Amino acid sequence: MQGERRKFRREGEERRRDALVSAALDLISEGGPSAATVRAIAERAGVTPGLIRHYFQTKEELTREAYRALMHRMSSENAAVLEAAPADPMARLAAFVAAALRPPVVDPRSMGLWAGFLHQVRSDPAMAAIHAETYLGYRDLLQELIAALPGHNDPARLRTLAIACNGVIDGLWLEGCALPEAFAPGELEHIGLEAVGAILGLDLAASLPPAMPEETP
Amino acid sequence: MQGERRKFRREGEERRRDALVSAALDLISEGGPSAATVRAIAERAGVTPGLIRHYFQTKEELTREAYRALMHRMSSENAAVLEAAPADPMARLAAFVAAALRPPVVDPRSMGLWAGFLHQVRSDPAMAAIHAETYLGYRDLLQELIAALPGHNDPARLRTLAIACNGVIDGLWLEGCALPEAFAPGELEHIGLEAVGAILGLDLAASLPPAMPEETP
DNA sequence: CCTGTAATTATGCAAGTGTATAATTGAGGT
DNA sequence: ACCTCAATTATACACTTGCATAATTACAGG
Numbered sequence: 001m002q003g004e005r006r007k008f009r010r011e012g013e014e015r016r017r018d019a020l021v022s023a024a025l026d027l028i029s030e031g032g033p034s035a036a037t038v039r040a041i042a043e044r045a046g047v048t049p050g051l052i053r054h055y056f057q058t059k060e061e062l063t064r065e066a067y068r069a070l071m072h073r074m075s076s077e078n079a080a081v082l083e084a085a086p087a088d089p090m091a092r093l094a095a096f097v098a099a100a101l102r103p104p105v106v107d108p109r110s111m112g113l114w115a116g117f118l119h120q121v122r123s124d125p126a127m128a129a130i131h132a133e134t135y136l137g138y139r140d141l142l143q144e145l146i147a148a149l150p151g152h153n154d155p156a157r158l159r160t161l162a163i164a165c166n167g168v169i170d171g172l173w174l175e176g177c178a179l180p181e182a183f184a185p186g187e188l189e190h191i192g193l194e195a196v197g198a199i200l201g202l203d204l205a206a207s208l209p210p211a212m213p214e215e216t217p
Numbered sequence: 218m219q220g221e222r223r224k225f226r227r228e229g230e231e232r233r234r235d236a237l238v239s240a241a242l243d244l245i246s247e248g249g250p251s252a253a254t255v256r257a258i259a260e261r262a263g264v265t266p267g268l269i270r271h272y273f274q275t276k277e278e279l280t281r282e283a284y285r286a287l288m289h290r291m292s293s294e295n296a297a298v299l300e301a302a303p304a305d306p307m308a309r310l311a312a313f314v315a316a317a318l319r320p321p322v323v324d325p326r327s328m329g330l331w332a333g334f335l336h337q338v339r340s341d342p343a344m345a346a347i348h349a350e351t352y353l354g355y356r357d358l359l360q361e362l363i364a365a366l367p368g369h370n371d372p373a374r375l376r377t378l379a380i381a382c383n384g385v386i387d388g389l390w391l392e393g394c395a396l397p398e399a400f401a402p403g404e405l406e407h408i409g410l411e412a413v414g415a416i417l418g419l420d421l422a423a424s425l426p427p428a429m430p431e432e433t434p
Numbered sequence: 435c436c437t438g439t440a441a442t443t444a445t446g447c448a449a450g451t452g453t454a455t456a457a458t459t460g461a462g463g464t
Numbered sequence: 465a466c467c468t469c470a471a472t473t474a475t476a477c478a479c480t481t482g483c484a485t486a487a488t489t490a491c492a493g494g
Contacts, residue, residue, distance in 0.1 A: 009472095037450080050454095054470095116335075119333060163392065224489090254480080264443090267443060269482095
């Protein structure tokens with residue numbers, strides 16, 4: 001006798017897929033890719049392992065979906081700042097750079113996830129395609145912000161500048177995620193603005209729009 | 218009857234440990250951390266799985282040794298350029314930055330390894346200690362190179378500059394490893410010199426000592 | 435030529451892996 | 465109130481993983 005069968009509630013497909021995807025991301029960020037076993041994911045999502053196969057043909061498919069979700073989340077978190085940013089090109093660029101170098105974009109868990117996926121991104125073509133959609137799109141957005149500055153219209157030069165600025169941002173992002181305690185609040189953003197400004201020959205730090213006061217509910 | 222027992226040769230402890238460590242590194246760089254199973258490592262090293270337990274108390278210990286070997290290798294590959302570099306501080310810094318942004322330091326396999334280890338580095342204190350020895354030592358070396366420049370003697374300012382330059386180098390290193398085909402030969406080094414130079418207010422690119430002609434055996 | 439011993443192999447095991455398939459059951463439509 | 469069907473659980477399987485232990489064998493010192 002195996003007692004009683006487990007009770008369950010039916011859910012919409014989207015909610016279950018989301019739950020499984022974020023369970024996978026949570027587990028990878030906590031224990032690395034090897035911690036995201038089918039059984040652990042199911043338990044974290046509050047279902048039994050078999051259900052994963054019902055929504056994803058294979059574990060690899062779930063993994064790809066999780067990577068897509070991660071990259072989308074990180075891109076939006078950074079780009080969101082542009083919605084409330086002023087129209088002035090320098091201020092927009094400064095706001096964008098600063099946003100990339102503070103939470104929630106700077107986050108040790110995100111870096112762990114990013115690193116955990118890296119090898120699959122390099123070996124699985126489907127993962128590489130997801131990477132191209134998001135990561136290169138990010139660099140293009142940065143390039144547009146630079147192109148909007150006065151006096152930047154040589155395409156080749158523009159590309160070089162975008163690569164350099166993207167490199168600075170990536171590198172500092174990495175440093176901030178890896179050694180959060182090594183930087184005073186705001187220090188990383190300031191270094192980033194200084195470095196990107198130096199590359200572009202601008203005083204970006206002076207153009208940073210003042211921070212919005214936090215909501216206090 | 219199980220046919221004949223496998224023939225073998227006795228080897229010195231150091232050689233066997235080295236062989237096992239580099240087998241592990243090879244496998245991780247090819248197939249990610251999950252590919253470095255005890256059995257696969259043994260086969261790659263030309264021994265049977267049991268021998269690993271003879272030289273390493275646990276697989277985790279072998280993994281730590283492999284990480285240490287990787288970090289040492291990467292640090293030396295970059296620092297080696299200083300031995301043949303001129304005495305002029307600007308030229309030394311330029312040579313160091315450039316060396317960090319071209320092969321063999323820039324190498325997709327190294328990046329894959331680095332990323333594969335990242336989670337263990339963050340969760341295992343022993344790995345974190347190895348990280349501290351090597352990575353932070355790298356940043357200190359960079360800071361020394363900057364301190365040797367004329368007119369850099371404020372310690373706090375020095376630290377900030379070292380962090381920023383290290384960030385630029387790391388970021389561009391990452392870009393170069395991830396997208397090797399995105400850069401023309403020498404382009405990444407040039408961007409790096411320009412960016413670091415901009416941060417420090419120097420024309421580093423002009424100070425780069427000419428490349429040694431390759432040996433042609 | 436022995437002989438000891440440490441290096442190496444062989445074998446086994448319990449736990450964990452992804453996946454396939456069959457059995458149940460929640461919930462909406464009529 | 466029934467009935468249907470998809471959502472969900474349960475079970476099983478073949479394989480892999482790290483590790484332990486016992487059996488062998490290469491090689492140095494006498």
